[in-house]
Amino acid sequence: MSDSESDANYFKEVVAEIEAEAQRRSSSGEYPRALLRSLDEEFRRWIPDASLENGVEDTIRSIEAAAYVDPAVPISSRSSLGRCVKWIVRRLTYFYHRHVTQQITALGIHVTRPLRLLDANLKSVNRRLAALEDRLDVDATARSELLVGLAISSSFHEFVESLGQHFGQVSGRVLIGDLANVELVRGLRSAGVDAYGVASGSAPAQDAVDVRHEHLFDHLGDLENESLDGFILCGIPDYGSVNEQLRALRLLLLRSKPGAAVAVIVLHPETLAKRLSPVATDLLHGRPLHPETWDYLLAREGASNISVVESSESSHCLITAKFL
């Protein structure tokens, strides 16, 4: 083994030791928690987008600086004669250069003026947008963290038979989304329903059934109107905001043919309240709507034959209907 290979191996071993030691001390709690927390918080707080506000202004300022053109042409030269000749030429042509450079400088100023106006308008739009975001969505990150930690067991299997009956006469495609449980697709397909799922989570290693791994709204955005023969709305009614739930229903109805069979599976609001921690209760803006509300919403959209079935533990409700 050459010295270089021996060094390389030794250095790799040292790095592995350092990483293992850092990992061990970190997991055993030897590092002060306050230090780790403050590092995470302080450094992340300051790094992103800190100077974005002034980015355009800095850019305009640098354009203004560059727009000033100096009419005094450099006269440095390797020989003193060359320097002298350049100096004379500069003196003789100064009136010309000054005239040209003044116009270029004026052009630069005229260009940056509308840019400043644009910058002021952009800042105003940004401020209004930020205010709007504050009103609509205070901390999406905190909520998404809470949602990840929120494990709600599904009672979907209890509804497979009812759903099989409800969609039994449907000949075309039935969309199930936002899908939390692949078994639902399997159950319906074995009952003869041409069902497929849309799941926003990452793709599992093996998918034997037809499940598209993309966000439900993205998928619906790509579908043609009146391309579905039915749909089952689930997932989003458990955690989405009222806006998201209504948008999902509206889009699904738009993409469904007249006469489509529809179903909504929703967690009972009381069940969710019992399972949530106080932090999640306070911060989650999504609330499952009551079955009565879904009944009202579907009826308002012109659905008929609306019926509500509760799961055995009353944790979930299945609302089925026909879209006219």
Added chain:
Amino acid sequence: MTSVHQLVPTISPRDAVGNHTLALREVIRELGFESEIFSMFRHPDLMSDTHYVDRLPRDADVVIYQFSIGSPVAERWAQHPAIKIMNYHNITPISLVGKWDGLLAAEVQLGRDQMARYAKHCRHAICDSDFNKSELDELGYTSTETIPVMFDVTNATPDSSVLSKLERKRRGTQVLFVGRVAPNKAHHDLVAAVRTLRELHDDEAHLHFVGTDGPPGYRKVVETIVTHAGMRDHVTFHGSVSQEELVAHYLSADVFCCLSDHEGFCVPVIEAMHHGLPVVAFDCTAVGETVGDGGLLLKDKNPLIVASALHRVGSDSRLAQRLRVAGRHRADSFERSITRNRFSQYFSTLVGSL
């Protein structure tokens, strides 16, 4: 006489691409070819030694474009009838500069667009590193080769007053980074690492930054981070320094640490190795292949891991000594005479085959 000219958007005697362009001209001239440098923006010191871009002769046989930023100069190269060679030094991704410097963001975006468009115009491309080469290969460049940039490792006599000042002030581990204060160089990560080093291992450790300011605003943010981390007395921005002062910094530090998120090569790493300074670096983009077997390469720049690595190098004299020896050996492989010969062989084969 066969003419092999170079086009470069900006030429300055005090930057890596400028020095490389000047050195390459000498290599080409020594091969017996006519060679001049044409540029849009020329440093006053190089006015008499270079030409304005519109003087590039239409009958040139080969035109080399020094590519490190988007520029209208590149269009002149692309439309020139000569055989076109690109010398690619990499372009910082827009994601790393976009929010800091709008003008630079526009230039790097233009550069990336031009890079993609010129695959069909470019006969051969020379890249500083395999990382740069892989970028061009992905874009469909048909003939690419890696030859590192030519540079002179500074061998100036260290500035004695700076050296003695640094020695006088030194207490704990002295960590050095040399490079423009720019977001892709991740100065903020170095502050985090040295803060952790101070908290956990060495409460007298000090971080030295040498280099000019990059995009406006980034330096301000790094200084804010330094203040909030309670590190104002433990981080020094030395700014741009002379070659003598730079050598003094290399000689007085205990470890050179590079946590950059993007580098097309990284000359300061080689300079640090040449001066016997142990190197700890985050393995990303071209940094890993530049450091090679001459330093500690970290896969993760979590402050806890970087701090542990810095502490280990600062406290384990056997490791530090092996790093010094391996680093010097690695730096030798980038000696100017070696890369110069490679460029000489490349151009003599290429132009000989015309």
